[in-house]
Structure formats: structure tokens, C-alpha cells
Amino acid sequence: MPHLLFTDHRDGDLDELHLRMEPSASGYPDVAGCAAELADLLAAAPSGPRVLTVGTTVRHTARYREVMDVLVAMRPPVERLYLGDYTYPDKWGEVIPEDLDKDGEGWVTEIEVPDEFWPAMRTLRHLVLHGDRLRLHAIRSPALTRLAIRCDTMSPRCVADLGGAGLPALDALEIWLGNYNYQWSGGIFGSYTGTAADLLPLLAADGYPALRHLRCCADIADELVEALAGSPLLRDLDTLDLSGGGLTDRGARFIAANQLAFSGLRRLDLDGNMIGTTGQRLLANTVEVAHLGTQREEFHSKLVKPQRALLFG
Template identity: 35%
Template sequence: MYSAACDHLRRVDDRGSYAELHLTLECDRAGVVTSRDVDEDHCAAALDRWLRAHPGRTLTELVVTTSRVHNGSFAPVVDVLARHRPEIVRLGLGALLFPDFERGDHAPTTPSGDGSSWRLSVPLDRVFAAVPALGELVVQCNDIALVDTGPSRVWPKTAHLRRLVLRDEAIDPAVVSALGAGSFPRLESLELWLGRFGYGWGGSARDLLPLLNGPGFESLRRLTLVSDVSDELVDVLADSALGARLWSLRLPFGVLDADAALRLCERWSAFGELRRLDVTGNAIPAAAARALRSKAPDVVNLGRQYVHVDEDPYFAPPLVSLFDAWSSDTCDGGPRH
């Protein structure tokens, strides 16, 4: 839906030698919205014009988002980045609020054929290939995809990436496996919202093994996992190469219960470097929570637990903001850059 009246540029600060840029896939239009109010090609053209007008400018922050219509593909935007190869410190792609892929308050004009099937896609491997010097990447969508899925796939070099946040409603186990085969020599912090990993893909904790034992994460010390997976998760983490060197392990908003808390107590010695364990928002009963906290009161953060009488734990994470992701790494005793 190309229109000269569309303005995909939300905010720009390019007064100095560095710049910050915020664009949207959506076309400005008041009232109800549908997937037809997204024009990723028009958004990509706006980014292309800015990059042509500012050659060589370093972007300290580039954010391309959706706010009302979480539908479309970031592939055209990534194609523009691949052509220009700008230097970007922090890149954010996806929905401003996550997970927010229902119709919400905006009723489509054709309710039977629009809205409920919105899909927002980010080609992850092409992002890394387009901006190899990237320092931080945050993605919030419901289709983190790989373009190259062949057996001879070579993961793009990511020698400068220090922080990676991937939030998906149900991430494909193939993406996790591909990350495990990659090389991230400077990556210090990894946040994976696997989402409905078990329900959507039949995924299990063992699908994390390529990543947890991958040789390309020698600097990784902070790990966050948000998912509907509980069975074997503690043992898989404890037995992994990564578990023994983690400073911070966050497992919030999941389905950990009394059995998982007991297993954390039993395998505590496997996490010898741990300075922070966050299990906020799970389903750990009071007695099990107290026992876990007693292992290391200064390390364990229980937050609020959601225990439902006569019901199994269910996965229902809260809405989070893309901009909150920039500062979601809280102090855990490690160095800051």
C-alpha cells in the first residue's frame, strides 16, 4: 500500500557524527488497522534514502518496529542494510510490545480474514550477514527464520556481538541448533524467549544441547531462557559446558514447579560461578521456594510465583517492551562495558 503520505520515519537524531534512527513498517492511518497497513518495501526505501544521504554515518541505535499491525517481513529492510553495510552499534527489529500478536483493540475491517493470523518475520542469518560488526541485537517477532537451511550452511561471522536478545512466540529448534553451530567470541549475554517451544514444535530441553555445549560461546556468562519447557531443563543446564561458567541464569515466566526447584537444589554445585539465579514468575510452591532460596539467599531471586490450585503450571509470559530489552541485563557481579 504505497502512498506518498506514508511516513515510516518515527524519530531521528542525526545532528552529530553519530545517529539514532527509529522507523516503522506501518503506514500512518487513523482508525482500525489490518495487515494491508504494512508496507515493508516503503519502509526499506525510507531507510535507503537516509543511508544514501548520510554515507559513513555510525548508527548508535537503529530500531525498526511495528506498534499496531504485527504483520510482515523485515527482509526488505535487511536487504537495504546488506547493500549499504552501515556501522550499527545496537539494532532492534520487531514488535514494540511482545508477545502482542492478537487483534487487541483494533478490529480489522474483514475479521474473518485478517488479524488473527498476523505473522512478523525476521531472517536472522541475513541480519548477521548484513551487519557483521553489530554490537547488540534485539528481535521481537513470531517468526525468527533462517534463509539458508541447507546442510552446508555457514553461519555469518559475528565477531563483535556482545549481546543477543531473541524473543519469539515459539522459536524453531532449527534456529537454536544453528546458533549452537555459530561463533560468537565476544557474546557475553544471551536472552532466548523460546516461547511455546514444547507446545509449538514438540521441543524439549535436549534441543538446547547444541547451544549449551557449543564451542563458540567462550565469553558467554549471562543466559536467559523463557519457555514452556520444564522436564530435564535443570539437568540439561547443569550437565552442559555453559552451566559451570554462568554468572547469571534467568529462567523467568516459565513453568518450573516444585520438582524443578528440588532439582535445582540437588544440582546446585554444578553452577559453581553463579551469582544470580532468577526464577520469577514460575509456579514454585512456598516450601520448595524457601528451600531453593536457602541454598544462596543473596543469589536466588524468587520474585512472585503463580501456583494454581488443582491446575498444572501454564505458560503465560507478560508483555515486554523492545526498548526495555536494552537495559534488561541487571547487575550480577560481572563487568560492564
């Protein structure tokens, strides 16, 4: 089975299954072959797996629709599902994968989650989707507790999908907006630049009553904290993680001036942003829960290393 990377059994049952889309003769990922292999493996192990990963090491388009079709049709009892890219090659000069033999990065990774996915995956508790082109549609899952949506440049449509989600048990949400201040064109948006205003439906959503931990990596971090300050979502959070984003002294001044809005947090993680010396000193003296870590000079979504352990350790 050319796409099978490894399996792990527990008490004789398949516990973990990891496939990656190897290239076909054309050099593109063999999506159909990988999906067919996944179907065969699931058919041979109806009681598992508990953990399923499907990734790619091919630097060309990888589409996951056929993998999604297999999951919807076969309804495996998966509790933790990881689809897409998990480690970056070092072409950007900043990120070194921990294990090149396990995952890689596709050039364009398209993952569309059909409405039929959610009722088919009733046992799902943790979900990671990582790609360049994501579409979530109507997100409805009464059991999902942790969700990570990771994009280098998230589309406003994907943000809108998150704003309309119904996830009553979700405890932790991770969103990579990446280079969100991007000139989108075509489709229903016409010519459009993503802004923090797109996040308002998410920040005001009532579909996340159990959410206590929010991580958001974005270039528009200054605008994001301004939007968060008036959000009902913020009042219930224990942890707000804005690490690896584009927060500057402007955002630092806003947080310090509106520290009451952030006073319910147990931790505010601002590591890896672009806050200057003045802003760092201001936050250190006024916001006790702020963790500043190490700041940097330039934002790039590739600088943040995607680790499954961030949410799922």
C-alpha cells in the same frame, strides 16, 4: 516520510534512527515502502546511525527480508540493531506497553537473517530480533557482545542455528523459547514437539567462550535446568536468568539437589515462574544466589514484558 518515527542527532551526525512499518492500502505492513525509506535515510547519512530500530504497529504479517536486503547492500555503521516487535498490546490482559507510540506487535513477524548479513554488519555490537518466525542461519560475528532472540514460540530450527553460532565476544544472550513444547508440523521436522534435548547443541557449544549472562524464558523450564546442570556453558556463567518461565517444584527440587552445578553463579533469577510454596522454601534454604521474587500460577509467554533495557540498558 510516513515510516519515520524519530531521529536523534549527536554533534550534527545521525545517531539514532527509528522506523515502523505503517500499513499500506491493503492493511498489511508496507514493507517495501519502509525498506525504501530506510535506504534513502541511510544514503543521506553515511556516517550513521549508531542505533537503528525497525518495528511495526500493524497486527498482520510483517516480513523483514527487504529491510535485511537494504542493510546488507548499504552496510551502515550500526552498533545496536532492533528488529521486530518490542511491546505487546493489552489484549492478553497482562501486559501494558510503556509507550504505544514507539513500537507494537505484528500478528506474524518473519525475520530471516541471511548469511550475508553478518559480514555486512561488522560494527554491530548489540542485536535484538523479536518475532513469531525467525531463522538465523550461520551466525558469525566476532564483535557482537549482546544478543536477544525473542519468540512467542521458537522453532527447533532457530534453536539449531543458535547451537552452531560463532560469537567469540558475546557476553550476554537472551533467548525466549516461549511455548516451545509445541507440535510443529511440516518442513524438515515433520510432526515434531520441541523438547529440552534440542538445546543440547547450544548448551555444549564452543562458540560462546565469553558468555557470562544467559536469560532463557521457556515453558520447558524444568527440563531446561536439568539440561543446564551438565552443560559446560553453565560453568562460566555469572548470571542465569530463568524469570518468566514455567519452572515448577520439580525444577526447584532438581536445583536444590544439584546445587553444586549452580554454585558458580552470582545470581539465579527465578522470578515469575510457577514454583509452589514447598519449592520456594527449599530453594530459600539451600541456594543462596536464588532470587525467587513473585511466583504465578500459569505459564504464558505473553506475561513477560520485552524491555530493551533488559540487555541494553
